[in-house]
Amino acid sequence: MQTKTAPSSATGLVLLIVRLSRMAGYRLGEALAAMEMRTHEFAVLNHLAEAGPISQQQLGQALRINPSNLVGLLDLLEADGLLVRARDPVDRRRHLVELTAGGRKRLAGAWRAAEQAEEDLLSPLSPPERARLHETLERLVGHGCGRRC
Numbered sequence: 001m002q003t004k005t006a007p008s009s010a011t012g013l014v015l016l017i018v019r020l021s022r023m024a025g026y027r028l029g030e031a032l033a034a035m036e037m038r039t040h041e042f043a044v045l046n047h048l049a050e051a052g053p054i055s056q057q058q059l060g061q062a063l064r065i066n067p068s069n070l071v072g073l074l075d076l077l078e079a080d081g082l083l084v085r086a087r088d089p090v091d092r093r094r095h096l097v098e099l100t101a102g103g104r105k106r107l108a109g110a111w112r113a114a115e116q117a118e119e120d121l122l123s124p125l126s127p128p129e130r131a132r133l134h135e136t137l138e139r140l141v142g143h144g145c146g147r148r149c
Helices: 009-033 039-051 056-062 066-078 101-122 125-145
Strands: 083-087 097-100
Touching: 009 039, 009 101, 039 056, 039 066, 039 083, 039 097, 039 101, 056 066, 066 083, 097 101, 097 125
Parallel strands: none
Antiparallel strands: 083 097
């Protein structure tokens, strides 16, 4: 009979990252739920704010959202007045998605909630430790995503 050994430090680190990711996602979800928003809605609004008008296809690819799921999500956000979809004047086959003023206002509130969740999560760390963590995570994400993220 073979006994199991403890995971290596690298494997243990991956599990810690997974746990931290779940914890961060949960705290962000709770903060956004208090303002009746879900994390994927926040992701869409945030991406639109960063990218400007973008095609539905590009938005779905950037956020890794299935096109059929994206349409329903955009329908809800559009019904709430947070974004508009219009035919692309250059290519009438596609729609461009853009934030409205209401979407920008809602996103600003969501960012305040997200910042509070982040502050709570990172409260054990000093400002220099937070800066190092941020730099390290950016390096890891950049390496893991390459040019696709």
